[in-house]
Amino acid sequence: MAPQKLYAGAKLRETRTRLALTQKDFAARLGVSLPYLNQMENNNRPLSTTVVLALAREFGMDVTELSAGDSERLVSDLREAMADPVFGTTPPGLPDLRLVSANAPALARAFLDLHRAYRQSHERLASLDEALGHADTDSRPSAWEEVRDFFHxxxxxxxxxxxxxxxxxxxxxxxxxxxxxxxxxxxxxxxxxxxxxxxxxxxxxxxxxxxxxxxxxxxxxxxxxxxxxxxxxxxxxxxxxxxxxxxxxxxxxxxxxxxxxxxxxxxxxxxxxxxxxxxxxxxxxxxxxxxxxxxxxxxxxxxxxxxxxxxxxxxxxxxxxxxxGVPFFFVRVDQAGTITKRHSATRLQFARYGGGCPLWNVHQAFETPGRVLRQLAETPDGARYICLALAVSKPGGSYRAPVRRYAIGLGCEIAHAGALVYADDLEISRPQAFEPIGISCRICERRGCHQRSVPPLERRLRIDPDRRGVLPYEVEG
Known part of the structure; x- marks a missing residue:
């Protein structure tokens, strides 16, 4: 798999502004021409190895901060939002979403806030009882969602x-x-x-x-x-x-x-x-x-x-x-598959609403309490992970007290597998050992998934009334 190019124009501009340097002075410190710096700041060119090393040498920057982690979170959240049927069947493509996330992260977050407000208003009106019982039409994000996104x-x-x-x-x-x-x-x-x-x-x-x-x-x-x-x-x-x-x-x-x-x-x-x-x-x-x-x-x-x-x-x-440390993702789900805690320092992001991919081993943890489940998984973007899952119970302290049950998931990209004792006997060099997983069905592009619950938004469907496979439709490429 070819290494991912590093586009970090927003971070580059932020660093230059914080140091109160002009583009000319910044370019000179980095050892590049002024036009080249301008292209990098506008994400027309990726950051070269020379520039990354100069950032570390000249300004003491932790180059891991240049990773696309925050941008990838925005891309993932935007894709999920654009999967809403309200946007029709021709949402912006992945390159466009990455461009917005990298060049205009504030605009991307404002769009997500707007979509969240729309969802809340739509859900409120969809329930007649709730619509009649609440005169307040405040469309601000719920307190819980706001805090979740703060930590995220x-x-x-x-x-x-x-x-x-x-x-x-x-x-x-x-x-x-x-x-x-x-x-x-x-x-x-x-x-x-x-x-x-x-x-x-x-x-x-x-x-x-x-x-x-x-x-x-x-x-x-x-x-x-x-x-x-x-x-x-x-x-x-x-x-x-x-x-x-x-x-x-x-x-x-x-x-x-x-x-x-x-x-x-x-x-x-x-x-x-x-x-x-x-x-x-x-x-x-x-x-x-x-x-x-x-x-x-x-x-x-x-x-x-x-x-x-x-x-x-x-x-x-x-x-x-x-x-x-090792960049991990962490998630906790309840028995209904609802994500109650989520965080990812990796490229893997989680659905903001509802549950995650049913092929992910965290959903199987309830079947084998007390055991750490291991899974080698690959997402549609080609990234590979080692995923751990474990069911946890929180007893109430007495016979009649309710017991809370969750499953937790922890994992990292396969490049860090050597740092985990859990990867010792796994066949991480064999591509066939990796199971295909996604984020949510609406934005997953896999065509032959037997666990798909709804069609992918970005693909056309072929429906043949005289033919029935695992699904009642086929996803076109």
């Missing part, structure tokens, strides 16, 4: 919060935990309890279905004794973030400029969760441990006193500039 376009890495958690761990000299192995994790609980006690907060455990409850007036934090020790630890660290890091969280929220108080409140919970996870698994220590055990999820969970889901999610956040 931040690459799921919040640098100030991540570094604050790591600084806390270093300041209190977190001691090694009880796990054994070449790399030891740290137990953040004792210093967290010490920090809470210094602020007059008492921590108690009680037989209650409520995971965490904090009375600010009495300075009393009650943690459920029914939940797993790792979850108890996480909830205590979450409350520590809300109390000890409130100014940092509020400053981060101010920069995000959410459109509603509800979105801001949800995002604050997300940031506190982020701090808790980063404190349980401090960036550099966790990254070193992940490399040492070759991203073995169970080993990392044991070393850091975390759940496998927490470990998988943390792996997807290791995107610190200059110290990036």
């Amino acid at each position: 376009y931040c690459d799921n890495y919040i640098d100030p919060v991540d570094r604050a958690a790591e600084l806390f761990a270093e300041k209190f000299a977190v001691q090694a935990g009880a796990g054994a192995g070449p790399v030891m994790g740290g137990d953040a609980l004792p210093p967290a309890l010490e920090a809470l006690a210094a602020r007059g907060v008492t921590v108690q455990y009680a037989d209650t279905p409520v995971l965490r409850s904090y009375d600010a007036g009495a300075r009393l934090l009650v943690i459920s004794s029914k939940i797993a020790p790792g979850t108890q630890r996480f909830q205590i660290l979450h409350q520590l973030a809300l109390i000890a890091q409130n100014d940092l969280l509020e400053a981060t929220l101010d920069l995000a400029r959410f459109q509603s108080d509800a979105a801001r409140d949800i995002a604050k919970i997300g940031l506190a969760n982020y701090f808790a996870g980063a404190l349980m698994m401090p960036y550099r220590r966790f990254q070193a441990a992940a490399q040492e055990v070759r991203h073995d999820l169970e080993r990392l969970a044991d070393l850091f006193g975390a759940s496998v889901e927490q470990v998988a999610h943390r792996l997807s956040t290791l995107q610190r500039p200059g110290a990036k």
